[in-house]
Amino acid sequence: MTAAVPIVRIDNVSKRFIIQKSKSLKERVVNAGRSAKFKEDFWALRDINLEIDAGTSIGLIGPNGSGKSTMLKTIGGIIQPTTGSITRRGRMAALLELGAGFHPDLTGRDNVYLNASILGLTQKQTDRFFDAIVDFSGIEQFIDTQVKFYSSGMYVRLAFAVAIHVDPDLLLVDEVLAVGDEAFQRKCLDKIREFQAEGRTIVLVTHSLNQVTDICSRAVLLNQGQILFDGLPHIAVKDFRDVLEERRVEEVVAHGEDPGANGSILSTTVHARGRAEGQQIEAGDDLVVRVTYEHPTGIDDWIATIQIDNFRGMPVYGTATSRTDTHLARLKEPRTIEFVLSDVQFGAGKYFINSSLLDSEKRHLADAPQAASFDVPYFQLADGVVRLTPTISDLG
Numbered sequence: 001m002t003a004a005v006p007i008v009r010i011d012n013v014s015k016r017f018i019i020q021k022s023k024s025l026k027e028r029v030v031n032a033g034r035s036a037k038f039k040e041d042f043w044a045l046r047d048i049n050l051e052i053d054a055g056t057s058i059g060l061i062g063p064n065g066s067g068k069s070t071m072l073k074t075i076g077g078i079i080q081p082t083t084g085s086i087t088r089r090g091r092m093a094a095l096l097e098l099g100a101g102f103h104p105d106l107t108g109r110d111n112v113y114l115n116a117s118i119l120g121l122t123q124k125q126t127d128r129f130f131d132a133i134v135d136f137s138g139i140e141q142f143i144d145t146q147v148k149f150y151s152s153g154m155y156v157r158l159a160f161a162v163a164i165h166v167d168p169d170l171l172l173v174d175e176v177l178a179v180g181d182e183a184f185q186r187k188c189l190d191k192i193r194e195f196q197a198e199g200r201t202i203v204l205v206t207h208s209l210n211q212v213t214d215i216c217s218r219a220v221l222l223n224q225g226q227i228l229f230d231g232l233p234h235i236a237v238k239d240f241r242d243v244l245e246e247r248r249v250e251e252v253v254a255h256g257e258d259p260g261a262n263g264s265i266l267s268t269t270v271h272a273r274g275r276a277e278g279q280q281i282e283a284g285d286d287l288v289v290r291v292t293y294e295h296p297t298g299i300d301d302w303i304a305t306i307q308i309d310n311f312r313g314m315p316v317y318g319t320a321t322s323r324t325d326t327h328l329a330r331l332k333e334p335r336t337i338e339f340v341l342s343d344v345q346f347g348a349g350k351y352f353i354n355s356s357l358l359d360s361e362k363r364h365l366a367d368a369p370q371a372a373s374f375d376v377p378y379f380q381l382a383d384g385v386v387r388l389t390p391t392i393s394d395l396g
Helices: 025-031 068-076 108-118 123-137 152-164 182-197 209-215 233-254
Strands: 008-020 039-052 057-061 083-088 092-095 170-174 201-205 218-223 226-231 264-272 287-294 302-310 315-320 335-341 349-359 364-376
Touching: 008 068, 039 068, 039 226, 057 068, 057 209, 057 233, 068 083, 068 092, 068 170, 068 201, 092 152, 108 123, 108 152, 123 152, 152 182, 170 182, 182 201, 182 209, 201 209, 209 233, 218 233, 226 233, 233 364, 264 349, 264 364, 287 302, 287 349, 287 364, 302 335, 315 335
Parallel strands: 057 201, 057 218, 092 170, 170 201
Antiparallel strands: 008 039, 008 083, 218 226, 264 287, 287 335, 302 315, 302 349, 349 364
16 A cells, blocks of 8 residues: 555745845835845745644644744745745645735625635536535625724634635635634634545644644644744644743843743742642642742832643643732742642642742743643543542433
8 A cells, every 4th residue: 555645744844035125115226236235035844754644633823923924924935935846736726915915995705705716616516605605704795895894703603604715625724713703703614624524634834832732733833934843733842932031031042131030940849748640630639830930139019820731731720929918928048838739639640730920020031841740540420620520310
């Protein structure tokens, strides 16, 4: 048997943009053809190699400027790579930016036909899908209004409705779902899961890490145009948070500041009362979290916080000294705060402790993401982040 052919193959792709340093059109004309000091090369992508198999859902994540949207646009054929090649097969639908494929002076009705034709549908095919498109979008009363009068949410509703009705093998989505309201986002996510069940391929760019871990079977972490990680979403999310913390420290240093000038988190530990660190946490245990802080110059009004995330990166618990009216002495020398969570009932899985130091205005002075972790054993009767024992009766 031969191996399945990927629906997308990216081979040694790099993309260069030229940044003009001239500030005005006149300067650009005067400096045209002159020294390279008036322009600068920016490589949005560097030597990317990636294969996307049919039927998979992949999340592209990374800091701003890491190359996520550029990669999606090269996959979609919107921009051409400077070097390398991209091979794609099947019908594609793309939601790459707000209003893409729409003409502002045309009505919503006209734009449905225009956008559908761009995505490969004939007029007869669009006629057949039109009512379903309008119904899904939920903007029937505005369908004969020029789209330049639409809100951003209405744009997204109509564009997404068209994209999912062109019967795509490959769906590219770039952050636009964040514009819609919560009800419409749920509707879109339900449609995406329906696509997954039908074996369609989805490539998603988003800053919502919960969406990545919930929807995607694979995640690609980009940074400065290169792939840092390609694999399980929860590991990619963890590495992404590490990258963000490294960037924060680099920015502080670049401004001539000491990363620990506003305080530091020296250590975070977690264990069940009566048991050593590293042992599993059982239902009914008292969970003990100890965080050690310090401040170089001293601070009187400060707040210690912890947040517990599950392996998908979703917050499941959080508390702070300010919530319990705990009086904290002046922080300068290392000081350890103990949080005791009584009678915990976490569901099975791995959990991570995030520690933070805040000032009285709740501004973050120091953060330690995923500074400690603990495991909860398998529970046969239920799944989820809460362990509850069910009693089930057939009432006829």
